[in-house]
Amino acid sequence: MYQRNIIRKLNAALADTRVVLLNGARQVGKSTLAQQLARQRGGQYLSLDDPAIAELARTDPSALVSGAAGFTVIDEVQSAPGLFPALKREVDRHPVPGRFLLTGSANVFMLPTAAESLAGRMEVLTLDPLSQCEIEGSPHNFVDALFGPAPWVRRTLPTDRADLVRRLVSGGFPEGLGRTDAQRRDAWFRAYLTSLLQRDVRDYANIEGLHDMPRLLSLLAARASSLLNMAEVSRATGIAHSTLRRYLSLLEALFIVQPLPAWSANLGKRLVKAPKLHLIDAGLTAHLRGHTDAAVLALSPLLGPPLETFAVQELRRHLRSADTAASALHFRTAAGLEVDMVLETPDQRIVGVEVKASASITQADFSGLRALASAAGNAFVRGVVLYTGEQLLPFEETLWAVPLGVLWAGGSRQA
Numbered sequence: 438m439y440q441r442n443i444i445r446k447l448n449a450a451l452a453d454t455r456v457v458l459l460n461g462a463r464q465v466g467k468s469t470l471a472q473q474l475a476r477q478r479g480g481q482y483l484s485l486d487d488p489a490i491a492e493l494a495r496t497d498p499s500a501l502v503s504g505a506a507g508f509t510v511i512d513e514v515q516s517a518p519g520l521f522p523a524l525k526r527e528v529d530r531h532p533v534p535g536r537f538l539l540t541g542s543a544n545v546f547m548l549p550t551a552a553e554s555l556a557g558r559m560e561v562l563t564l565d566p567l568s569q570c571e572i573e574g575s576p577h578n579f580v581d582a583l584f585g586p587a588p589w590v591r592r593t594l595p596t597d598r599a600d601l602v603r604r605l606v607s608g609g610f611p612e613g614l615g616r617t618d619a620q621r622r623d624a625w626f627r628a629y630l631t632s633l634l635q636r637d638v639r640d641y642a643n644i645e646g647l648h649d650m651p652r653l654l655s656l657l658a659a660r661a662s663s664l665l666n667m668a669e670v671s672r673a674t675g676i677a678h679s680t681l682r683r684y685l686s687l688l689e690a691l692f693i694v695q696p697l698p699a700w701s702a703n704l705g706k707r708l709v710k711a712p713k714l715h716l717i718d719a720g721l722t723a724h725l726r727g728h729t730d731a732a733v734l735a736l737s738p739l740l741g742p743p744l745e746t747f748a749v750q751e752l753r754r755h756l757r758s759a760d761t762a763a764s765a766l767h768f769r770t771a772a773g774l775e776v777d778m779v780l781e782t783p784d785q786r787i788v789g790v791e792v793k794a795s796a797s798i799t800q801a802d803f804s805g806l807r808a809l810a811s812a813a814g815n816a817f818v819r820g821v822v823l824y825t826g827e828q829l830l831p832f833e834e835t836l837w838a839v840p841l842g843v844l845w846a847g848g849s850r851q852a
Contacts, residue, residue, distance in 0.1 A: 438469070438473070439466070439567055439571050439572065439574075439611065440571065440574060441466065441470055441564070441567075441571060442568065442570060442571055442576060442578070442757075442758035443562060443564060443757050443758050444470070445758065446562060446757075446758060447459065447470075447474070447562055450560040450562060451474075451534065451535035451538065452534060452535060453534050453535075454534055454535070454558075454559065454560045455528040455532055455533065455534060455535075455536055455537070455558045455559070456524060456528060456536070456537045456538075456539065456555055456558055456559040456560075457535070457537070457538050457539070457559065457560050457561075457562065458514070458538075458539045458540070458541060458545060458559055458560070458561045458562070459471065459538065459539070459540045459541075459562050459563075459564055460540065460541040460542070460543075460544065460545065460561060460562075460563055460564070460692075461542070461563050461564040461565060461692055462542060462565075462566070462691065462692035462693060462717055463542045463629075463632070463633065463637065464610050464611070464612060464613075464629060465564050465565060465566050465567075465609075465610065465611075466564060466566075466567070466611050467512070467540040467541075467542070467564050468484070468512050468540060469611070470564065471510045471512060471538055471540050472510070474508075474510065474538060475508065475510045475538075478507075478508040479507065479508070480507050480508030480509055480510065481505065481506075481507070481508075481509050481510070482509075482510045482512065483501070483505070483509065483510065483511050483512065484511075484512040484513060485511065485512060485513040485514065485516040485517055486512065486513055486516075491516060491517065494511075494516070494517035494519070494520055495517050495519060498517060498519045498520045498522075498523035499523045499526065499527075501520070501523070502520065502523045502524055502526075502527045502537075503523075503527055505537070508535060508536065508537075508538070509536065509537050509538070510537075510538045510539075510540070511537065511538075511539050511540075512539075512540045513540060513541065513542060514539040514540065514541050514545070515541040515542065515543040515545055521545075521554040521555055522554045524537060524539075524554065524555060525554040525555055525558065528558055529558075539559075542637065542691070542692075543637065543690055543691055543692075544689075544690040544691075544692070545561075562757070563692075563757060564757075565609070565717070565750070565753065565754045565757060566608060566609030566610050566611075566717065566718045566720075566750075566754075567609035567610075567611060567614065567754075568609065568751055568754035568755065568844075568845070569604055569609075569751060569844055569845035570754075570755070570844070570845045571609075571754075572604075572609070572614070572845070573845050573846075575845060575846075575847065577845065577846070577847040578755050578758060578759050578760070579752065579755050579843055579844055579847075580752065580755040580756055580759040580761050580763065580780065581759050581760050581761050582843075582847075583761075583780065583788045583790075583818070583819055583821070584761045584763070584780075584782065584786065584788060584818060584819075585761075589829070589831070589837060590829075591828070591829060591830055591831070592828075592829050593827050593828055593829075594827055594828075594829055594840040594842050594843060594846060595827055595842070596825060596826065596827050596840045596841060596842040598735050598796070598825050599731065599732065599735050601735075601825060601841055601842070602731045602732075602734050602735040602740070602744075603731040604747075605719045605720070605723060605731070605734070605743060605744065605747045606619070606622075606719075606720055606723045606724075606728060606729065606730075606731045606734060607622065607720050607731075608626075608718045608719055608720015608721055608723070608724075609718055609719075609720065609750075609754075610625075610629070610718065610720065610721075612625060613625045613626060613629070613720060619729050619730060619731070620729070622720075622729075623724055623729045626720070626721060626724035626725075627724075629721075630651070630654065630721075633691065633693070634650050634651065637691055638650060638687060638691070649674065649676055649684070650684070652674060653670075653674055653676065653681075653684060654688075654693075654716075654725055655725050655726075656670060656673055656674055657670070657688075657694060657714060657716065657725075658716055658721075658722045658725030658726050659725075659726060660714055661714055661715055661716055661722050661726075661742055661743065661745075661746050662713065662714070662715065662741075662742040662743075662745040662746055662749075662777070663713065663714060663742070664711040664712070664713055664714070664769070665696060665711055665712050665713065665714045666711065667681060667682065692717055693716060693717055693721075694714070694715075694716060694717075695715050695716065695717055695750075695753070696712035696713065696714060696715070697712055697713040697714075697715055697749065697765060697766060697767045697778065698710075698712045698766050698767070699711065699712060699713075699766060699767060699768070699769065700766035700767065700768045700779040700781065700787075700809075701768075701812075702812045702813065702814075707766075710769075712767070713767045713777075715746050715749055715750065716746065717750065718750060719743055719744075719746045719747035719750055722743055722746050723743050726739075726743065728743060740794045741792075741793075741794045744792060744794050744841075745777050745792045748777070748778075748790070748792040748823050748841060748844065749765075749777060749778050749792070751844045751845075752765070752778060752780070752790065752844070753765055755844075756780075761782060762782060762783055763780040763781055763782045763788075764780070764781050765778060765779070765780060766778070766779040766780075766781060767779060768789065768805065768808075768809050768812075770808050770812075774804055774805045774808040775805045776789040776790070776791055776805045776806055776808075776809045776820075777790060777791050777792045778790040778792075779809065785816050786816055786818050787809070787813040787816045787817050787818060788818050788819050788820070788821075789805070789806045789809045789810070789817075789819075789820040789821070790820075790821055790823060791803075791805055791806055791820070791821070791822045791823070792822075792823050792824075792841075793822055793823070793824040793825075794824075794825060795824055795825065795826075796824065796825045796826040797824075797826055798822055798824050798826065798830075798832075798838040800832060802822050802824075802838075803820065803822060803832055803833075803836050806820030806821075806822070806836055807820075807836075810835070810836075817835065818835070819835050819836075819837070820835060820836045820837070821836075821837045821838070821839045822836075822837070822838050822839065823839055823840075823841045823843070823844075824838060824839070824840065824841065825840070825841060826838070826840055827840055828840070829843070
């Protein structure tokens, strides 16, 4: 069983909050983690995948909730929206921290009843597919290193390109990771997408054009790491603009599509700039793009976009467990200079991360980061280019070339 790095934040939330919701895509390990906590705390685990429990949750949610003694996990809670008002009444009567842990495979804030009922009573945490640190059993957090005050030092961090791409195509879904054979792993991804479309998409949205979804997902994967151009996607798929917007909102609510908003020093401009498009997992993206053979992809000129998705999603997973609170965005100038990921703290400190598939770095690779530093001014903390080489090197005081292996092997800061 993998140790999830979010567990520290999860336990902290349960220590002072009446209801905690752990949400995320299907098959990322929510139920496993929730069952583990139920055993540790001597509580009970109720799954709405159980028909009898689901029927009670829908027909008499108050009876289900009031009958739950002590710490209680309710799994897949989005299946019974009527539970949320019942939970509100119960935790208002007995305002004990850590009474309920809920899990959900869809963003419950799609359900107005949930958002209104548990406002001020519920903390929401998101569980992603496994990070490479979790796979390696490491608590290392690169986001904290990026913002931390400890000095960085030159060093060698061995990086095996073939191993890096193997990690990319394997992804982070626990069950998919168990399949080392490329064809069997590909079969798992196919089954996962079929289940997602047949169960969640149909159940939550009652979409009449379900046959459009596989084609749309493949096209989104092909455009992963690019700016989201709704008109272009609409033309390419033949899906009407209004319908496409609804489909994308649904895929985002199911945690499959994860747009990366634009950063601008002018807060008012952020909402009108196009987001970058990423899917939740590099392995899923590679499957949809047809990149099943890691050895072939490692030598391919097409490695860049899936590698960017890999790095961006790894950093998002680090954000979930980091001590440093930050938002994830991207940066692009009118002249086309860009930074793949911008991390911004609530006090507006800025870190930029660029991703390159090459094994060597030149001054030109820092052009986007220099533009970001100029736009951010004194708020700019550091800029890094993640690449497939082995040397962690300073190009300027705040600009570093960093091997991609730092995402799971550490080594950015002086011990």
